[in-house]
Amino acid sequence: MSAVDDKTEVREYFNTEGFNRWNKIYSESDEVNTVQMDIRTGHDQTIQKILKWVDDDANAKGRSFCDCGCGVGSLAIPLALRGADVSASDISDSMANEAARRAEEVGVANAKFYTSDLESVTGKYDTVTCVDVAIHYPSEKMAEMVGHLCSLSDDRVLISFAPKTWYYVALKKFGELFPGPSKTTRAYLHEEDIVRGALTKAGFSVAREEMTGTNFYFSRLLEAKRN
DSSP states (O other), X not given: OOHHHHHHHHHXXXXXXXXXXXXXXXXXXXXXXXXXXXXXXXXXXXXXXXXXXXXXXXXXXXXXXXXXXXXXXXXXXXXXXXXXXXXXXXXXXXXXXXXXXXXXXXXOOSEEEEEOOGGGOOSOEEEEEEOSOGGGXXXXXHHHHHHHHHHXXXXXXXXXXXXXXXXXXXXXXXXXXXXXXXXXXXXXXXXXXXXXXXXXXXXXXEEEEEEEEOSSOEEEEEEEEEO
């Protein structure tokens, strides 16, 4: 399937049934099953690791952040609450609007939420973040996606992705045997060497890294700084 078709599928999914499902996962709702709760836990761990790096560096206040694929604002809102100037986008109108609603609910005024696919995001920012979005991107588009993220950043890129290892490939194949009602969009695992190579090609070096793995969530997190 082409990248355009993938993009259309992702947009339509997250504007309809996907929004209802993931809005519950990325909230404090009790209306989630065991798998969804596990994914919530894993995603929150990744977000907390990013925020810890930001807090350790004490460099959020007054700095510009671009959050690509912001979802319901799980990262963008905490960054804004730390004083960052945040521009956050999502391919889904429903997601971007929910993020804006949540931001307003907690009094955030220094974050802008809008609808856009990742490739159409423009501008220059101190830090560019893209968390748990790459799973929707075909492997052949990954290097190009990373390059575009780097082109938006003056200083730092933070990206997470599901790494392509024999274990996770086997786990993914096992899960595909049971599509059921929880089946979502197609999920892509990515070769870590390709991601690192794309960062290097764009003039960035990995400064910190983390791995988060729960029963149903696995994500490699890389922080890359411009050379």
